[in-house]
Amino acid sequence: MGSGQKVAIITGASGGIGGALVAAYRGLGYAVTATDRAAPVSGDSGVLSVAADVTEAGAGDRVVGATLERFGRVDTLVNGAGVFVSKPFVEYTDEDFELVVGVNVRGFFEVTRSVIAAMISREGEGGGHVVNISSTLVENADAAVSGALTSLTKGGLNGVTKSLAIEYATRGVRVNAVSLGVIRTPMHPTDPGGFQAARHPVGRMGEVDDVLRAVLYLEQAPFVTGEISHVDGGQSAGH
Structure with missing residues (x-):
């Protein structure tokens, strides 16, 4: 693989959004490391599939190490791995907490720390x-x-997005976030009665393509960092 080719790592790459992001970055000409708990299936020589549980210590180093061995560099990370557990707050269990914090926060930390270290080493x-x-x-x-654990963990991601954007602004590392409404994925394949659509001022659910457009815009916007880009059909603006 030529050293000039850019390389992206996508976590949660077996999911609807994650899998689409792999294809989208390949469409930009990137080589891609696709990682999930089970290695995503790909017959594309430009895609390296790595099985990794991002909640486990050492997973980030292993994914980044495999990427550097295969492609020689890392240019982009999309932290697509995430879980959502909806319950009344007092009904969340310790196991729920460990799962959601493990994937949404520990997983972010584990992979992003290793990726940024690789980025600034060049x-x-x-x-x-x-x-x-x-x-x-x-x-x-x-x-x-009822999604208090989502707010707890994803709120942390919004905060650290801005923090890292400033910390690494002079070293060429940009950090942004895409904040989603309800997207039509295998988790929400249909919308009986239009309940999910009605939660968005524009009157529809989001599509995976809406997410891809936002991520690829940020990828190709070198003057944008520390941005929380809302892809939510107007939810963040009000009802």
């Missing part, structure tokens, strides 16, 4: 871009959705 030609997948529930609490 002084002179280094830098890169980190994109975090967040949720509009952080800023737009919804009485119809």
Whole structure:
């Protein structure tokens, strides 16, 4: 693989959004490391599939190490791995907490720490871009959705997006987030009665393509960092 080819790492790459992001970055000409708990299936020589549980210590180093061995560099990370557990707050269990914090926070930390270390090691030609997948529930609490653990963990991602954007601004590393409403994925394949559509001022659910457009815009916007880009059909603006 030529050293000039850019390389993206996508976590949660077996999911609807994650899998689409792999294809989208390949469409930009990037080589891609696709990682999930089970290695995503791909017959594309430009895609390296790595099985990794991002909640486990050492997973980030292993994914980044495999990427550097295969492709020689890392330019972009999209933290697509995430879980959503909806329950009344007092009904969350310790196991729920460990799961959601483990994937949404520990997983972010584990992979992003290793990726940024690799990015800044390429002084002179280094830098890169980190994109975090967040949720509009952080800023737009919804009485119809009991998602306190999502707000707790994704709110942390919004905060650290800005913090890292400033910390690494002079070293060529940009950090942004895409904050989502309800997207039509295998988790929400249909919308009986239009309940999910009605939660968005524009009157429809989001599509995976809406997410891809936002991520690829940020990828190709070198003057944008520390941005929380809302892809939520107007939810964050009000009802």
